[in-house]
Amino acid sequence: MDWGQLGMDILAILLPVIAAILTAVISWGATKLAKKWGIQLDLSKDATIRMAIRTAIGGAEEWAARKMKLEDKSVDGAEKAKWVHDQVSALWPKLLPDSLDGMIDEELAAMAGVGATEDRVVGVITNGVSE
Secondary structure: OOHHHHHHHHHHHHHHHHHHHHHHHHHHHHHHHHHHHHHHHHHHHHHHHHHHHHHHHHHHHHHHHHHHHHHOOOOOHHHHHHHHHHHHHHHOOOOOHHHHHHHHHHHHHHOOOEOOOEOOOOOOEEOOEEO
16 A cells, blocks of 8 residues: 555545635635724724814814904804815715714714804713713
């Protein structure tokens, strides 16, 4: 019995099986990583949009002040919010308007001195009572 030939025969039989198993494991791992990276990309995109919203809110204040100076016309909060919406949606035109409006409201609520809440940003709410 030739042990070298037997080893080669076994290897010839097992090699396609091992390759198929490795291909399946690599494919599964790549799918898991792609999903993980996709989630991270979505979180990064969300953070970028929110940063743009905060920047646009500051820009809206400057725009309103300039408009008041040049045209002697005051700008209300709704006009500023529309201006912010237009600026951000120009950067991300596929962003749903309702989603963008919600993000703008959330960022305004989190910023002291702006929005309907101005400096009245509340802390933790426990059982419906702010602390």
